[in-house]
Every structure is written in structure tokens, then in C-alpha cells.
Amino acid sequence: MIGMMYLMLTAMLALNVSKEILDVFLVINEGIVKTNELFYQKNQSVYRAFDKQMSINPNKVKKWKEYADNVKKKADETYTFIEDLKREIITVADGSEPEALMHKEHILFEEIKGKDKTDAPAQVMIGDNEQGKAKDLKKKINEFREYCLKLIDNKHKDSALVHSIESGLNTKDPKVREGITETWEAQHFEHWPLMGTLVIMAGLQTNIRNAEAEMINYLYAHITEGELNFNKLEATVIPNSNYVIKGGQYEAAVFLAARDTTKPPTILIGPYDSTKKADGTYEYEMRGTNYETLPIEEGRGRYKRAATTPGNYVWQGLIRLTTPDGLTISKPFKQQYQVGEATAVVSPTKMNVFYLGLENPVDVSVPGFTPNQISINCTNASVSKTKKEWMITPKALGEVKLTVQVEISKGQRRAMGVKEFRVKPVPDPVPMVAGMRGGDISKNVLAAQQAVIAELPDFLFDLKFPVVSFTLYTSSKGFAIEETANSGAITTRQKEILRGLSINQKVIFENIKVKKPDGKIANIGSISFKVK
Numbered sequence: 001m002i003g004m005m006y007l008m009l010t011a012m013l014a015l016n017v018s019k020e021i022l023d024v025f026l027v028i029n030e031g032i033v034k035t036n037e038l039f040y041q042k043n044q045s046v047y048r049a050f051d052k053q054m055s056i057n058p059n060k061v062k063k064w065k066e067y068a069d070n071v072k073k074k075a076d077e078t079y080t081f082i083e084d085l086k087r088e089i090i091t092v093a094d095g096s097e098p099e100a101l102m103h104k105e106h107i108l109f110e111e112i113k114g115k116d117k118t119d120a121p122a123q124v125m126i127g128d129n130e131q132g133k134a135k136d137l138k139k140k141i142n143e144f145r146e147y148c149l150k151l152i153d154n155k156h157k158d159s160a161l162v163h164s165i166e167s168g169l170n171t172k173d174p175k176v177r178e179g180i181t182e183t184w185e186a187q188h189f190e191h192w193p194l195m196g197t198l199v200i201m202a203g204l205q206t207n208i209r210n211a212e213a214e215m216i217n218y219l220y221a222h223i224t225e226g227e228l229n230f231n232k233l234e235a236t237v238i239p240n241s242n243y244v245i246k247g248g249q250y251e252a253a254v255f256l257a258a259r260d261t262t263k264p265p266t267i268l269i270g271p272y273d274s275t276k277k278a279d280g281t282y283e284y285e286m287r288g289t290n291y292e293t294l295p296i297e298e299g300r301g302r303y304k305r306a307a308t309t310p311g312n313y314v315w316q317g318l319i320r321l322t323t324p325d326g327l328t329i330s331k332p333f334k335q336q337y338q339v340g341e342a343t344a345v346v347s348p349t350k351m352n353v354f355y356l357g358l359e360n361p362v363d364v365s366v367p368g369f370t371p372n373q374i375s376i377n378c379t380n381a382s383v384s385k386t387k388k389e390w391m392i393t394p395k396a397l398g399e400v401k402l403t404v405q406v407e408i409s410k411g412q413r414r415a416m417g418v419k420e421f422r423v424k425p426v427p428d429p430v431p432m433v434a435g436m437r438g439g440d441i442s443k444n445v446l447a448a449q450q451a452v453i454a455e456l457p458d459f460l461f462d463l464k465f466p467v468v469s470f471t472l473y474t475s476s477k478g479f480a481i482e483e484t485a486n487s488g489a490i491t492t493r494q495k496e497i498l499r500g501l502s503i504n505q506k507v508i509f510e511n512i513k514v515k516k517p518d519g520k521i522a523n524i525g526s527i528s529f530k531v532k
Contacts, residue, residue, distance in 0.1 A: 029109055089197065172184065254302075272316065312337075362390045375413070402419050469487070511526065512524050
């Protein structure tokens with residue numbers, strides 16, 4: 001029943017699409033169409049590059065060009081299939097020979113008459129018994145995706161390329177939401193206005209062109225794989241971090257961005273001097289003889305220093321490489337890093353104590369470490385994490401000890417500090433009528449009230465305390481009058497009693513009970529008024 005209601009609501013919303021929304025769809029579609037054209041032009045330039053390489057070295061290029069040509073063929077077939085479906089949907093919506101299809105090369109989207117129609121996309125794509133052409137489209141996308149994945153070699157199976165292909169050409173059914181199961185076909189083509197469906201289909205075409213671009217660039221890279229073609233040498237230094245905790249170790253990789261594996265570089269650490277030559281370039285030499293030579297591992301030097309004293313440190317040197325003709329090239333580099341004390345910054349988001357039974361938000365940071373490297377442990381509390389902060393939920397009154405840890409290397413963590421928080425119960429709210437806590441009140445004002453409420457003034461959490469019952473008490477001519485309400489609303493009988501009050505007569509709202517955030521019922525007392 002819930003699923004049927006959801007579908008009915010979706011259909012009603014789809015039927016009530018404003019002109020402004022349809023205009024937005026037109027603008028979005030125009031942008032996507034231009035993007036697809038740019039993708040096409042860029043892909044064509046890569047195919048031309050394949051042709052050029054083929055003419056230079058056909059034995060090496062032939063296999064990769066054939067793969068690229070197949071990718072192009074399958075991408076074009078899928079792209080054209082979607083384009084034909086768009087034209088068929090427009091024809092169903094606008095009738096035979098629609099103005100939007102008068103131009104053979106492209107669709108005139110602004111000329112579409114039935115932009116807001118929802119039946120045409122479903123008729124073509126979903127069809128009777130859900131055997132529409134969306135299933136054929138899904139099959140083509142699946143075939144294109146699997147062909148692309150088959151071309152990726154084993155060393156790239158876990159790469160970002162695989163993830164991009166799988167996500168961009170994903171045709172899996174969406175996850176079940178609120179008990180509602182939906183297919184990929186229904187998600188994309190059911191209950192959408194025609195113009196919205198065309199935007200979705202244009203987006204699918206973008207995904208096709210994007211996957212095509214990634215695949216042909218991947219295949220083209222295999223042509224020059226293993227060659228060393230560089231004309232510029234750059235000294236490269238990659239530290240594990242520029243901020244080091246006292247007691248830890250600073251480490252950095254030093255290497256040339258382009259290198260010859262048969263001739264490893266020499267990496268010298270220490271001060272150096274530079275001399276400007278007549279051609280405007282510089283010649284570099286180490287200063288003196290008291291400098292360090294780094295050991296080389298697979299073309300990279302490893303620079304390590306123990307972090308014993310806090311402060312800023314600068315280190316520098318030269319990378320030397322001998323060219324095939326015997327010349328020595330020297331490239332300078334300079335880096336700095338900071339050593340800091342082991343400190344953690346813990347800032348309570350809303351208070352300097354934790355409240356029992358509530359999720360207390362806390363910001364936790366450690367200088368020099370990213371949020372993903374930080375974790376916390378607590379005593380007497382459970383811990384959860386949102387995108388922006390940590391949530392601490394105390395289990396009992398007393399105190400919570402919060403310990404901050406950081407990951408200083410893979411599998412190795414270090415405690416950065418402990419902070420204690422007191423745990424207090426959430427205070428009881430204050431009962432109020434007419435925004436007052438008692439005292440003198442006008443009869444007319446009192447008689448006009450609708451409910452007794454409970455609030456926590458100046459409390460930093462936005463908590464609700466619904467009143468579950470209260471008793472109205474007064475006396476008249478020596479007789480006690482009591483009337484109980486089983487909610488916060490003042491009953492009809494209680495309103496009659498309030499309208500019958502006399503000047504100087506007292507009325508009491510007593511035994512006011514509320515439901516606290518933890519679900520427990522609490523009696524928060526009474527409030528007394530004197531009619532004036």
C-alpha cells in the first residue's frame with residue numbers, strides 16, 4: 001500500500017510540472033548536448049593520433065588501434081541508439097512529423113509540443129508488461145561496459161579507470177528505499193515529463209562518450225609505454241608529512257620525475273652554490289665536502305631525520321644525473337618541515353559538559369593530521385561520527401574520558417591526549433501557560449489559552465518535552481474543582497472553568513507531567529495564577 005501511494009504521488013508530481021521547470025530542463029539539456037559535442041571532437045583527435053602512430057609504426061600500434069576502433073564502433077552504436085529512442089519518444093508525444101524533428105542532424109528541443117507529457121517516455125521505454133525499449137538500452141550499455149572492462153589489463157584492474165567505467169555505465173537497480181523496490185528502467189524513464197526524460201538520456205550519452213574517451217586514452221598510452229621521452233628534468237621531493245610530532249620521524253622521497261633505470265641519479269644533501277652561465281642557465285655545486293649522499297632505491301633516495309626537538313627545519317641539496325653523452329646535469333631542491341609537540345585540540349561544540357542520554361557533538365582535530373587519520377575512544381560513553389563532528393552519548397552520570405589517537409603510519413596509531421568531561425542529567429523543563437510561570441493574569445488572557453507547555457529556556461540543545469497530562473485545580477464557594485487533561489491541550493471542560501473564574505480567584509495547573517527525550521515520564525510541578 002505504501003509503495004502504491006508513493007507511485008501515485010510521484011505521478012501526480014510529474015503531471016504538475018511548471019513551465020519554469022521545463023525551461024530549466026531545456027537549459028540543462030542544451031549544456032549536456034554541447035558537452036557531448038566537445039567529447040566527440042576530443043575523441044576524434046585521439047583517433048587521428050592513432051592513425052598517425054599507425055603510419056609510423058604499424059607493427060606496434062595495430063593491436064591497440066583495432067581495440068580503439070572497436071570501442072568507437074560500440075560507443076557510436078549505443079549513442080545513436082539513444083538518439084533514435086529520443087526521436088521515437090518525441091514522435092509519440094507530438095504525433096507524426098513533429099516540428100522538433102524537421103532537422104535531420106539534430107533535434108529542435110524548443111519546438112517540442114508535449115514537453116510535460118509523462119506517458120510518451122513510459123510508453124516507449126517501459127511499455128506493456130515492462131517489455132519496453134529501456135531493456136534493450138540497458139543491454140547495450142552493459143555490453144559496452146563489459147567490453148571496456150575486458151580490455152583493461154590485470155595491473156589496472158583495481159584502478160580509478162575501472163571504477164569510472166563501472167560507475168559511469170552502471171545499470172544496477174537502485175537500492176530499496178522505504179520498502180519500495182524500483183528497477184533501473186523505472187528509475188530513469190517512468191513518471192518523468194518528456195523533457196526531463198530527454199535530459200536523462202542526454203546524460204547517458206555523456207557517460208558513453210566519457211567512457212569512450214577514457215578507454216581510447218588508456219589504449220593510446222600503451223603505444224608509448226616503456227619509452228623514456230623527456231626533455232626536462234625536475235627534482236622531486238615527496239615528504240610523508242610536513243608536520244612531524246615530537247618522538248616521530250620525518251621522511252621524504254627524493255627522485256627525478258623522469259629517469260633512466262640503467263643510470264640511477266646521485267642525490268646529495270647539504271648547502272649548495274649556484275653560478276650563472278653566459279647562456280642564462282645556472283651551474284650548481286655542493287658547498288665544501290661535508291655533505292651527505294643518500295642511498296638510492298629504485299631511482300629514489302630516502303631522506304630520514306629523527307624528530308627530537310620542536311621547530312621548523314629546512315633541508316636542501318642536488319640531484320645529479322649523467323646523460324648518455326657523459327654530461328652531468330644537476331638539479332637543485334629545497335624543502336622544509338615542522339616538528340610540533342604531541343597535542344590534540346578537543347572543542348565541545350555546545351557545552352563544556354556532556355548530558356546524559358543525548359548525542360553531544362564534539363569537534364576533534366590534531367595539527368598536521370587529516371580527519372581520516374584521527375580516531376577517539378571514550379569511557380562511559382558510546383561514540384559515533386558524522387561528516388562534520390563526533391557524537392558522544394554518555395551511558396551514566398559521572399565522567400567521560402575522551403582519548404584522541406592518530407594514525408602516524410599504516411597500522412600504527414599514537415595517543416595524542418586525554419580530556420575529561422562531566423556527565424550531567426538533562427534538567428527538567430519549566431511549565432508555562434500564556435508564556436508565564438505563574439502570578440497575576442488577566443481573566444481574558446487565561447481563558448484564551450489552548451495548552452500547557454514545557455520549555456528549557458537558554459538550553460543549548462533544541463529538545464522537546466511534550467506534556468502528557470496535568471490537573472486544573474481551583475475552588476469556588478468552598479468547593480474544590482479539579483479537572484484532568486491527558487495531554488498538554490486544555491480540555492473543553494477546563495476552558496469552561498477558566499471562563500467562570502472571578503476576580504482574585506486562584507487557579508493552579510498541577511501535577512504537570514512531561515515525556516523526556518529518553519522516553520521517561522517526569523512530574524515537573526505546578527504553576528499558580530491569580531485572576532485580575
